[in-house]
Amino acid sequence: MHVMELPRRVVVGTEIISRVSEVIKELELGPKALVISGPNVKAVLEKNLSSALANSGFVCQWELVGASTFQEVERVAQIAHKIGAEFLVGVGGGKSIDIAKLASFESKMPFVSIPTSASHDGISSPFGSVKGMGRPYSIIAKPPIAIVADISVISRAPKHLLISGCGDLLSKKTAVRDWEIAHEKTGEYFGRYSANLAMLSANLVMDNAKAIGSMEKESFSVVVEALISSGVAAGIAGSSRPCSGSEHLFSHAMDIVAPGKGMHGEKCGMGTIMMAKLQGIDYQGIREALETIGAPTKATQIGATKEEIVKALVLARTIRKERYTILDEVKLTEGSASELAQAARVI
């Protein structure tokens, strides 16, 4: 049996934040909602969003969320229960969306994703990650019932968030190859459609690297749409396989070895160059695309040391043992990891 979990409605456009209520109304979720975000997003969007929701008959409570932790997920789920919310709305970048996603999964109610930046594919995927889950990678929850991506809001976010999103998208190149390798070696299920969809998202970034690097207006919708389809690819696959391979294992290992250095997508992008080299695919093309976009391709650009990169490369294979990747084919030692990072010009 293969189950696909997909969003019911995806709306992308400019100046559409005040139309969120129309989108939600059509879904017939009920009138009571808990909206969650960080303080900066609340300051910018609350007035518009709250009045639009109130005018359409919704009763909303806006709750600020703090650190991206499991306790915060529990707290939000409890508040949602206490106020009798019928659905959750997560407004923000990674943190608020992840907390809304996991809290809605726990309290068995739908959630609407309103991304304010294009920094990773969690804006549409069924996968969420917070600290305190006992593992450094994402767990499966449910995809948002609706995604409302306002490009005029997203294009005002700092450039490094868009760059990070591009790193997360390019990583589908090595993730899909890892999935193919696992299928060949272990007989693991492989879904060609979701693999192609994820690859399409990565290729969109490759083909539009120049426009994204100079932040041309259209590039925001290209990246946002690619991130949404990439998250949807995971929903179709029923696992994060098409979106997350050895390059993500490297990024998760960096979270442990050098916490706080570099964003998720930045680390994934650097991991993609190195894993592509190991897999024997065009790693130079990937590095050139990242450079054109303005993404970090060298350890020093995210403040990491050579030792940290090597340590993370060796550690990556142990992060998620059931996920077969190129790192199970080429078992890196400190020596070979250092050679790989140098050859890929990451260190």
Ligand SMILES: [Zn+2]
């Ligand atoms: Zn990712």
